[in-house]
Amino acid sequence: MPRYKLVIEYDGAPFCGWQRQAEDLTVQGAIEAAVTRFTGEDARLTCAGRTDAGVHAIHQVAHLDLTKDWRTDTVRDALNAHLRPLPVAILSAEIARAGFDARHSAIRRHYRYRILNRRSPAALTRAHVWHVPWALDPDLMQAAALPLLGRHDFTAFRAAECQAASPVRTLEQLDVARVSMGLHEEIVIATSARSFLHHQVRSMVGTLMLAGSRRVTADDVADILAARDRSRCGPMAPACGLTFVGVDYAEGDAPDAPAGK
Secondary structure, eight states: OOEEEEEEEETTTTTSSOOOOOOOSSHHHHHHHHHHHHOOOOOOOOOOSSSTTOOEEEEEEEEOOOOOOOHHHHHHHHHHHTTTTTTTEEEEEEEETTTTTTTTEEEEEEEEEEEEEEESSSSSSTTTEEOOOOOOHHHHHHHHHHGGGGEEEOOOGTTOOOOOOOEEEEEEEEEEEEEEETTEEEEEEEEEEEEOOTTHHHHHHEEEHHHHTTSOOHHHHHHHHHHOGGGGGGGOOOOGGGGEEEEEEEESSOOOOTOOO
């Protein structure tokens, strides 16, 4: 039974998150329904990182097993045809090596958060940014990010309903940069780790926003982290600004499909 690795892009705005639900529209449910219409099989997808309602992805990775050895370009194109008009696209389909698991084989996950930092609201990107109309200082935000780097207990930045066995995570990257395109002013926060706690990224971004607003300092952020008290964390940033941008695997863990497959 061949295992297929899919790279997926989606706009999270109309979906109630990634995970399949009985009544609501989800990304997993939509793709699995497309698989059934294409193959007649009741296949199940496993993804690298489940996203919440409203969160987007430009390089989500998932795997599924099919009984027939389909051409990979056929899998990609047929699923895209059955997904229309939903804002989901299968960017690629490959044959994965034996034992590859989209979730458990991942060694690093990458997210990006976008803050529109200008007085006027967004017209074209409103479903993809958090509009903060007051001035933010990205240098102060970057300074406040530094205490969060490394291996810590992130209890202060996890959701109350988080089901992770441990709150300890190793944050490898948390970079803040201002991006200016005419009158379009964004602050972009890039972060990477092997894994994240539920709502960790959005909670960190909300706290960095406070730092950029001069309402907390880098020392305050270090104290919040050490206190392990969720009530001291900043506001949770809205889902719309968050995008899953990539996942890393060990070299050769998911090879390209052979020619013609």
